[in-house]
Amino acid sequence: MREQLENVLAEVEKVITGKREVIEKILTAMLADGHILLDDVPGVGKTTLALALSRVVGLSFRRVQFTPDVLPSDLTGFSMYNRESGNFVYQPGALNGVNLLLADEINRAASKTQSALLEAMEERQVTVDGQTYDLKSPFLVIATENNVGTAGTQFLPYAQMDRFLVRLSLGYPDYEAQMEMLRNRQGRNPMDEVRCVLTGNELKELQREVRSVTVKDAILDYITRLTMASREHEAVEVGISPRGALFIDRMAKAKAFVEGRDYVTGADIQAVFGDVCAHRVLLKESAGETSVIRVLEDLLKKTENPDRRGLFAGMKTGLKKC
Amino acid sequence: MLKRWIGFGVWLLFAACLYFFENNTGTRVVLLCSLLLPFVPVLRKAFFSPDETPEDEPRESLTVRMFTRPEPEETGEIRRYVPGDPVRRIHWKLSAKKDDLLVRETAAGEGVAPGVIPSAAKDLPSGVIPSAAKDLSVNSLQKKRITAVLVAGIIFCVLLLLFLPAAAQSMQGLLNRVFSASEAVNSYRYPRFAVPEGQSVLPAALLLLCAFALLLGIMAVRGSRPMALGIMAACVLFQVYFGLAFPSWVNILLCALFAGWMLRRPVRRKDLAACGVFLLLVTLLTAVFLPGVHADTEAASEKVRDRLTQMAQQITGTVPETPAGETETRHIHTRSLENGDREAETEQEFRLVTVEEEQISMPHWVNWVKMILLLLLSVLLVVLPFTPFLLLNARKKKAWEIRKAFSSEDVSEGIRAIFRQVVLWLEAVCPGSGNHLFREWAGMLPKDMPEGYADRFARCAADFEEAAYSNHPMPEEKRRNALELLKETETALWNISNRKQRFYLKYWMCLRE
Numbered sequence: 073m074r075e076q077l078e079n080v081l082a083e084v085e086k087v088i089t090g091k092r093e094v095i096e097k098i099l100t101a102m103l104a105d106g107h108i109l110l111d112d113v114p115g116v117g118k119t120t121l122a123l124a125l126s127r128v129v130g131l132s133f134r135r136v137q138f139t140p141d142v143l144p145s146d147l148t149g150f151s152m153y154n155r156e157s158g159n160f161v162y163q164p165g166a167l168n169g170v171n172l173l174l175a176d177e178i179n180r181a182a183s184k185t186q187s188a189l190l191e192a193m194e195e196r197q198v199t200v201d202g203q204t205y206d207l208k209s210p211f212l213v214i215a216t217e218n219n220v221g222t223a224g225t226q227f228l229p230y231a232q233m234d235r236f237l238v239r240l241s242l243g244y245p246d247y248e249a250q251m252e253m254l255r256n257r258q259g260r261n262p263m264d265e266v267r268c269v270l271t272g273n274e275l276k277e278l279q280r281e282v283r284s285v286t287v288k289d290a291i292l293d294y295i296t297r298l299t300m301a302s303r304e305h306e307a308v309e310v311g312i313s314p315r316g317a318l319f320i321d322r323m324a325k326a327k328a329f330v331e332g333r334d335y336v337t338g339a340d341i342q343a344v345f346g347d348v349c350a351h352r353v354l355l356k357e358s359a360g361e362t363s364v365i366r367v368l369e370d371l372l373k374k375t376e377n378p379d380r381r382g383l384f385a386g387m388k389t390g391l392k393k394c
Numbered sequence: 395m396l397k398r399w400i401g402f403g404v405w406l407l408f409a410a411c412l413y414f415f416e417n418n419t420g421t422r423v424v425l426l427c428s429l430l431l432p433f434v435p436v437l438r439k440a441f442f443s444p445d446e447t448p449e450d451e452p453r454e455s456l457t458v459r460m461f462t463r464p465e466p467e468e469t470g471e472i473r474r475y476v477p478g479d480p481v482r483r484i485h486w487k488l489s490a491k492k493d494d495l496l497v498r499e500t501a502a503g504e505g506v507a508p509g510v511i512p513s514a515a516k517d518l519p520s521g522v523i524p525s526a527a528k529d530l531s532v533n534s535l536q537k538k539r540i541t542a543v544l545v546a547g548i549i550f551c552v553l554l555l556l557f558l559p560a561a562a563q564s565m566q567g568l569l570n571r572v573f574s575a576s577e578a579v580n581s582y583r584y585p586r587f588a589v590p591e592g593q594s595v596l597p598a599a600l601l602l603l604c605a606f607a608l609l610l611g612i613m614a615v616r617g618s619r620p621m622a623l624g625i626m627a628a629c630v631l632f633q634v635y636f637g638l639a640f641p642s643w644v645n646i647l648l649c650a651l652f653a654g655w656m657l658r659r660p661v662r663r664k665d666l667a668a669c670g671v672f673l674l675l676v677t678l679l680t681a682v683f684l685p686g687v688h689a690d691t692e693a694a695s696e697k698v699r700d701r702l703t704q705m706a707q708q709i710t711g712t713v714p715e716t717p718a719g720e721t722e723t724r725h726i727h728t729r730s731l732e733n734g735d736r737e738a739e740t741e742q743e744f745r746l747v748t749v750e751e752e753q754i755s756m757p758h759w760v761n762w763v764k765m766i767l768l769l770l771l772s773v774l775l776v777v778l779p780f781t782p783f784l785l786l787n788a789r790k791k792k793a794w795e796i797r798k799a800f801s802s803e804d805v806s807e808g809i810r811a812i813f814r815q816v817v818l819w820l821e822a823v824c825p826g827s828g829n830h831l832f833r834e835w836a837g838m839l840p841k842d843m844p845e846g847y848a849d850r851f852a853r854c855a856a857d858f859e860e861a862a863y864s865n866h867p868m869p870e871e872k873r874r875n876a877l878e879l880l881k882e883t884e885t886a887l888w889n890i891s892n893r894k895q896r897f898y899l900k901y902w903m904c905l906r907e
């Protein structure tokens with residue numbers, strides 16, 4: 073892995089212990105210029121993590137606590153009549169002038185508020201009263217949601233879900249990690265010790281490099297077959313969208329980049345497939361107990377991987393058991 | 395090439411016609427045998443032997459070598475040109491293909507011009523000339539002399555049979571005996587030669603045997619294939635013409651004899667094996683597919699033929715005395731004779747019987763069907779025994795093409811091809827990788843592989859990924875690594891596989907040690 077990324081990880085790990093894998097994934101998603109949805113119970117450090125990341129990467133950070141009262145204009149800004157000048161003046165919202173937005177408990181807000189994020193997340197701009205304002209670049213949204221079904225939550229609309237690059241969950245720390253965490257916080261705040269090791273511009277530079285990672289047709293073919301298979305799977309109501317396929321590609325590129333390669337392999341696809349697609353697949357009611365993760369594993373198992381397909385295209389290899 | 399195939403096609407047609415017109419088991423055995431004969435020498439070629447690289451085998455290895463005689467001393471091996479080799483021996487076609495001069499190997503005394511040695515052999519004291527060269531010169535000289543003597547012997551025998559009165563009469567007696575033998579089993583009538591009573595057939599038989607033996611002698615010396623075929627054809631013609639069939643085993647023995655002659659000299663063990671397999675096949679096929687003529691059909695048509703003869707005789711008015719114990723038809727017939735209007739009645743009956751005969755002897759289209767079926771059968775018989783060998787040959791060629799890809803100019807292409815081969819071989823012996831990525835498969839290799847193999851495999855898998863999914867120029871060194879891994883895989887797999895797997899590896903996957 074690159075030294076820069078190692079440094080970022082090391083700094084973040086000062087605050088969040090024992091979660092290297094998830095942090096790596098989040099970093100990967102950031103490199104892929106995608107938004108992250110953290111789905112977990114309260115109190116496992118989602119906000120802390122986002123804060124730490126913003127500090128390490130030197131991004132301007134803002135946090136919005138979503139409640140049923142938050143309105144779209146709080147996010148996008150609004151125009152107010154200025155009596156002295158006699159015209160409307162745009163008052164920037166939470167989204168303007170920020171690199172990293174933490175949308176806390178996003179699934180507690182009303183649908184209209186959530187929808188306000190759609191344009192910002194996809195086009196990286198907001199439009200108020202016919203006037204379009206560009207957002208700061210890079211612009212990342214890290215949203216957290218409490219598990220669906222806990223009091224006062226509602227489903228995120230499918231269109232909203234589809235805009236997140238990955239959905240991750242932190243999970244509880246293990247014994248060692250929690251001991252470490254408690255020890256670290258005796259009389260000091262590890263957040264204060266976090267240094268900025270990567271500037272926003274450097275991040276943009278890295279993102280540009282990620283975009284230039286090679287993806288051969290064999291890999292694109294694999295992605296296409298996977299997504300198409302998801303749409304035809306018997307337990308699936310809504311399969312992976314073409315946007316999902318694009319995101320798999322982007323995330324896999326970033327993954328390859330993080331691992332120090334400039335080409336994507338089948339393993340990269342398999343590694344990111346679950347995180348990128350789990351929140352894009354809706355199961356049928358008849359699917360019963362089957363979980364989305366199970367379905368995705370099934371897809372990976374049944375879709376011929378690019379290694380095999382590249383080598384043995386159009387021939388029987390005579391698989392044998394002995 | 396085309397000529398050979400046309401020749402073979404004509405031969406097939408001829409065989410089909412013979413089969414159609416003459417329909418007894420012995421003939422069929424001989425016909426079948428001779429049908430397959432041209433292919434016998436091909437069998438050896440078709441066997442895959444790992445020490446011969448397919449590159450060195452010209453494409454004609456699977457062609458019908460009918461009506462061609464190989465140069466007696468040629469062994470069919472091909473090697474690189476060494477200064478001093480006779481220009482004559484250069485295999486121009488292959489040389490052009492390989493861009494390297496290649497010569498046909500000779501059995502003994504390679505590079506020795508046959509025309510020079512005999513005189514030299516005379517001049518030099520014995521022991522000076524290498525024994526191989528001496529053998530060669532003596533062989534070819536002696537062969538010619540022996541052949542000349544034998545041919546003279548045959549001509550002498552034939553002349554005796556034709557012109558020496560005693561021998562000629564004895565021959566006629568022999569022919570008369572053959573005629574009687576034929577008449578005993580068939581309904582043919584032959585005009586007899588006027589031969590004095592008590593004429594011995596021994597002289598003619600001895601002379602014929604003698605001529606035949608001399609003929610066999612020529613074949614033994616020269617190994618001439620057209621001649622073997624000719625003799626086979628003569629045997630067939632004899633049996634067909636006289637309607638006399640040798641017992642099947644005699645025919646099969648004959649066939650074995652001739653098959654032996656058809657082999658290339660010097661005879662190799664593999665040739666003999668191929669020959670044996672061929673004979674076994676022929677025997678089995680004839681036993682299964684060509685049982686004898688149905689006795690009851692024969693009897694029925696015989697009966698009708700008798701009645702027809704009688705009818706015809708009655709119409710012409712030359713009714714012979716009815717012998718006692720005539721068939722029932724005969725009684726009906728005589729009764730109708732007493733009722734007057736004799737001519738009409740008989741005509742009608744004649745027509746009836748003709749219809750009856752036609753019903754027994756089946757409609758005409760059946761013959762065409764028979765003909766087509768026979769052609770199909772013969773083609774099938776010719777093709778079937780060789781399918782495995784053809785398949786093997788195809789595999790061999792394919793394996794060679796794969797190998798060619800290893801040294802492709804594009805290094806990543808080469809690495810892909812090599813790694814593909816590694817995986818193929820691993821899958822041939824161990825459970826397949828299923829739908830796992832190859833880098834994951836490093837953890838699932840068979841236990842008996844040498845130490846550190848899994849690591850090397852994993853490294854190579856990473857190289858493979860780089861070759862397959864990146865645009866990097868690959869260093870030559872990685873190709874060498876891959877080749878080493880391939881070699882190691884081959885050895886390791888060969889060591890851990892059992893007999894069955896080795897067979898599969900060797901013949902189907904074309905694995906070389």
